[in-house]
Amino acid sequence: MGIHIIKMPDIGEGIAEVELVEWHVQAGDAVVEDQVLADVMTDKATVQVPSPVHGRVVSLGGKVGDVMAVGSELIRLEVEGEGNEATVGATSRAAAAPAAAAAAPVAPEPEPASRSGPEPAEPRPAVRATVPAAPERESAPAPAARGGQAPHAASHAPSRPEGQRPLASPAVRRRAWDLGITLQYVPGTGPAGRITHGDLDAWLARDRNATSNRTTGALYAAQDQETEVPVIGLRRKIAQKMQEAKRRIPHFTYVEEIDVTELESLRARLNALHSAERGKLTLLPFLARAMVLALREFPQINARYDDDAGVVTQYGAVHLGVAAQTPSGLMVPVLHHAETLDLWSCAAEVARLAEAARQGKAARDELTGSTITLTSLGALGGIVSTPVINHPEVAIVGVNRVVERPVFQEGRVVARKLMNLSSSFDHRVVDGMHAAEFIQCIRRYLECPALLFVE
Known part of the structure; x- marks a missing residue:
């Protein structure tokens, strides 16, 4: 041997x-x-x-x-x-x-x-x-719960011999980590004892029942436990990237309100006519198109700044990073050559990249090379935000939620759909006036969506 x-x-x-x-x-x-x-x-x-x-x-x-x-x-x-x-x-x-x-x-x-x-x-x-995927959490050091045992494990004996690896899909393992469940203790009902989402649901119900039987007035019970979660894997990379961006880039944030009533009307009509054969349109393809057109007038914003070499590189191609939340954390797949895509091609590519990122199947070149980033939290977008620039880019456009509010229009009070754009710029490269003019240009395209299709 x-x-x-x-x-x-x-x-x-x-x-x-x-x-x-x-x-x-x-x-x-x-x-x-x-x-x-x-x-x-x-x-x-x-x-x-x-x-x-x-x-x-x-x-x-x-x-x-x-x-x-x-x-x-x-x-x-x-x-x-x-x-x-x-x-x-x-x-x-x-x-x-x-x-x-x-x-x-x-x-x-x-x-x-x-x-x-x-x-x-x-x-x-x-x-x-x-692509970066969530580490298999029970392989990592288990979070230490001070003042008690590991979450959801204190009152249960292990369901399998010590050392036997529990079988579960990556999605089940990520969910168990988020819930604080140690898979070693969860009985599996799937093939070969594999743990399923249903097994996690049953485990949670069992824990809730046990807690409710043991405790009176649990809603107001004192909670003294502390849980330490190691920052490793993709979460560590995200932390390092955010720290580097805020340390190196002097951020300037500009917020503007956009009336998207006409745009939403157009989107609803296009979806009614073409969604069956072409797919459904969200706001993102319209925003991407508006950014592509605005960047033709403001090429200094479609750029990357090598601050070590003191060189700004401006790009003709718009390689649009689209921030996407995944089970592992925030990732930014890249819509390469967004200037070549129509609305439906853009929507399909955004959906494909986001799904690939969520499933951990995006190729390396699909996660690199962006020249500007678009970020949106959808319905959770709030009314204003201060997005962090994706270093070494010089700008990021943030989308907030659409709300219907009464506004004055030609002396009448009417209901309009309004949305804020909260965007950040690298103040070393982009002057405040140019940043404001860039967002106002996007606003013109979005408030009169016919301009998106006129060369």
Whole structure:
């Protein structure tokens, strides 16, 4: 028997370190060739690292949330034959592997991130890239609930032997994490004991019933527990991106009210005539078209600012980032060459990109390269917001909710549909006057939607 060491692969693009966001195996597990061992995250994507050999896990090189250097030891496997580590000491390590497997499925202490001396040659494991997805939460350190046990676990014995991995889809795992449920305790009724959404609902109902039987006046009971949630994976990347944007960019926010009564009337008529064969139109395609036309008059806003080099690059093509909320957090898929798309093509592409982002299937080039961003919370948009610019862009247009209010029009009080645009600009590059003129230009297109189709 020998030891095969798998190192953190070189993912390319000059990346020197990655974050470990999920383990798919534990010490003592048997693995086969091409089995996914771990997920690691770069600035742009989550990458799956598969095993190039058959073997058994001896030790893991880090824990979820660790930032590891490319080339550092990721995992150590016991394999048939000599393996790829020097044979000196391999026998003693191999003998220790069964004891480590029998002790518990908890990863041992990480190996050092780097090793001195020449490294033996090894086959480089292939990697599979996906968009950033939520880490499988029970693989991460469980949130510690001070003053009590883990949420929804205190009054229940484990439903499966300790160390047996609960089976559940990524969507179920994300929902369980959001609800504070430890899947190890939830009985699964699906095939092979797989945990379903119905099992989570039953678990919540069971917990509520148990709580209501134990407590009187629970509505006013004191709540002293504290829960620590590690900021890892995509949430860490979002935090770093927002911090960098606010640290480097002096934001200037401009808010204007838009009368979208005529636009909403046109949208309703187009949907009544064409939604069956062309799909339904939301406000976003009209906003995208208005931005494309306005940017022709204000090219300095369709730009990216390299503040390290002191260079602003203006773009003829409008690569429109469309902020989308996903189960993993906020992502910005990119509508490349928005200037070439009609309303229905734009609507279809926005829907496709948003769904790909939510499902974790967007390609890397679909998440990069934006020159300006459009963000909207839909019905939750509020009346005003201060959107954060997507660095290194110089502007972001924020959409607030549509409300119907009485307004004076030609001496009469009439009902009109109104919507605010709350937009932020990089004040180093965009003067306040130009920012206001840009939004007023968008306003003209939206309040007289026929102009959207006149060259």
